[in-house]
Amino acid sequence: MRIVLLGPPGSGKGTIAKIIEELYCVPAITTGDMLRDAAERGTSLGRTAKLYMDRGELVPDELVISLVRERLSMSDSANGFVLDGYPRSVRQAEALDEILLSTGKKLDCVLSVELEDDVIVKRLSARRSCPKCGAVYNLMNKPPSKHGTCDVCGSTLVQRNDDKPEVIRRRLDVYREKTQLLLDWYSAKGEVKKIRGDLPLEQLPSKIRKTLEL
Ligand code: AMP
Numbered sequence: 504m505r506i507v508l509l510g511p512p513g514s515g516k517g518t519i520a521k522i523i524e525e526l527y528c529v530p531a532i533t534t535g536d537m538l539r540d541a542a543e544r545g546t547s548l549g550r551t552a553k554l555y556m557d558r559g560e561l562v563p564d565e566l567v568i569s570l571v572r573e574r575l576s577m578s579d580s581a582n583g584f585v586l587d588g589y590p591r592s593v594r595q596a597e598a599l600d601e602i603l604l605s606t607g608k609k610l611d612c613v614l615s616v617e618l619e620d621d622v623i624v625k626r627l628s629a630r631r632s633c634p635k636c637g638a639v640y641n642l643m644n645k646p647p648s649k650h651g652t653c654d655v656c657g658s659t660l661v662q663r664n665d666d667k668p669e670v671i672r673r674r675l676d677v678y679r680e681k682t683q684l685l686l687d688w689y690s691a692k693g694e695v696k697k698i699r700g701d702l703p704l705e706q707l708p709s710k711i712r713k714t715l716e717l
Pocket of ligand 1: 562563
């Protein structure tokens with residue numbers, strides 16, 4: 504299975520990517536995590552990316568495209584992958600097609616995760632994550648057992664810089680301006696399927712399977 508997940512930030516793509524990873528034994532490739540990791544390590548790519556990420560803007564296409572090209576050349580994605588957070592522009596989508604075409608492959612499906620903006624802002628404002636092990640919590644529906652502390656490794660939880668309300672609004676605007684165009688681009692090729700981003704967790708695996716295999 505080669506799947507692209509589209510959807511605004513905070514729509515639940517990360518959760519859906521993890522479920523697809525388990526259902527189909529393919530790696531979830533999350534460009535946001537890769538860029539945050541590079542920023543954390545202070546690489547030259549990471550330092551540049553952070554300037555854009557902290558403002559809620561997209562990192563320049565060519566930087567992200569080379570990151571994804573390198574990741575897709577790794578052996579674990581030879582038989583499939585789920586891309587979460589990439590592509591975010593038509594240029595990135597064209598580059599993905601070129602990368603796949605060069606190895607005689609193509610996408611199986613574009614899954615669009617749908618959720619209203621006001622729900623997204625509430626959801627993202629309540630998101631907290633562990634800077635050490637990457638575990639993600641939500642103060643509304645998935646709080647840690649001990650306030651402010653990671654259940655997995657005991658580190659102090661943090662709020663991502665770009666999960667502050669004013670940056671969330673900017674990220675949503677950027678999504679509507681740039682990424683939404685992708686839906687039209689992929690729809691014209693007849694590759695898009697839709698799923699709600701607020702389904703109960705226990706219903707998600709069967710709903711995802713049904714949607715993808717329809
Ligand atoms: P996310 O965790 O997917 O919401 O991504 C966080 C931030 O990383 C975004 O607001 C962008 O600044 C950057 N980012 C992640 N993926 C991409 C991408 N495919 N293209 C450009 N910027 C990206």
